[in-house]
Amino acid sequence: MxxxxxxxxxxxxxxxxxxxxxxxxxxxxxxxxxxxxxxxxxxxxxxxxxxxxxxxxxxxxxxxxxxxxxxxxxxxxxxxxxxxxxxxxxxxxxxxxxxxxxxxxxxxxxxxxxxxxxxxxxxxxxxxxxxxxxxxxxxxxxxxxxxxxxxxxxxxxxxxxxxxxxxxxxxPPAYAKRCASCSLVGECMPKRMEKQSSVRTYIKRMVRSHEKTS
The missing domain is CATH 3.90.320.10 (Lambda Exonuclease; Chain A)
Structure with a gap:
């Protein structure tokens, strides 16, 4: 309770x-x-x-x-x-x-x-x-x-x-069809934020890969 x-x-x-x-x-x-x-x-x-x-x-x-x-x-x-x-x-x-x-x-x-x-x-x-x-x-x-x-x-x-x-x-954001009907799409910015997240993930993956080979 x-x-x-x-x-x-x-x-x-x-x-x-x-x-x-x-x-x-x-x-x-x-x-x-x-x-x-x-x-x-x-x-x-x-x-x-x-x-x-x-x-x-x-x-x-x-x-x-x-x-x-x-x-x-x-x-x-x-x-x-x-x-x-x-x-x-x-x-x-x-x-x-x-x-x-x-x-x-x-x-x-x-x-x-x-x-x-x-x-x-x-x-x-x-x-x-x-x-x-x-x-x-x-x-x-x-x-x-x-x-x-x-x-x-x-x-x-x-x-x-x-x-x-x-x-x-x-x-984190995950763009989907439902985003078009969301009143907070302007504040959430799912497409832009998702791209930024993808770039950060890519950079981290490349850094880890470089560390393993160096």
Whole structure:
């Protein structure tokens, strides 16, 4: 069990799965740049949170709900949690995370949502089997089932993200297709930094080779 001062942000898990270097830049170096895309995402979240709580028949909607898991050492805020009326007067939590873009090829958003579900389970002592991701570009929800595989991935990611942040070491750049959609590409400079790293590696290798032959 973790204590309050050791908690890391749930969002760090999403950043880690997307790119460990991005996670380090944000959560170790405190680097953040507001772009048109990030501004759209921020405004979307603000509008969701400001809408307030409401009831729609058998569904009670809570927005901006604080979350915490001392078991995984996580803290954050849920965009929306729908409490759906079930049998015997029981209300089933159903977390919904809002994203500006569209579904991604990796599990970064699903891991973030699963972490929210784990927090809800710990806080409310109730099972949370599924939730949804709402994407602004498609204007549709994508249902997410919190199965054993996703839960294990989420717990492992929490450990990895925590270890990275605790190390205070930012991983070297590795340019990939995902870099084009990263809001920190200007600060990260993956192509330039990767070339510089390659040159340093080459020089070190040549020096070692020369030392062995001299």
């Amino acid at each position: 973790f204590v309050e001062e050791d908690l890391i942000m749930i969002s760090a898990l999403q950043h880690y799965v997307f790119c460990p270097r991005q996670c380090a830049l944000i959560h170790i170096e405190q680097v953040w740049t507001e772009s048109g895309l990030t501004a759209q995402g921020r405004i979307m979240h603000e509008r969701v949170h400001e809408a307030g709580d409401e009831s729609r028949g058998a569904v009670r909607i809570t927005r901006g709900l604080p979350l915490r898991s001392l078991r995984l050492g996580l803290v954050g805020v849920a965009d929306v949690v729908e409490f759906r009326k079930a049998e015997h007067g029981f209300w089933q939590p159903f977390p919904v995370e809002y994203k500006r873009g569209k579904p991604k090829p990796d599990n970064c958003d699903a891991v973030q949502l699963c972490a929210q579900a784990i927090c809800l389970e710990e806080m409310l002592d109730v099972a949370v089997p599924q939730g949804a991701l709402f994407y602004g570009r498609t204007r549709r929800r994508t249902d997410v089932v919190f199965d054993e595989a996703l839960r294990k991935e989420t717990e492992k990611t929490a450990e990895q993200a925590r270890a990275l942040i605790a190390s205070a070491v930012t991983p």
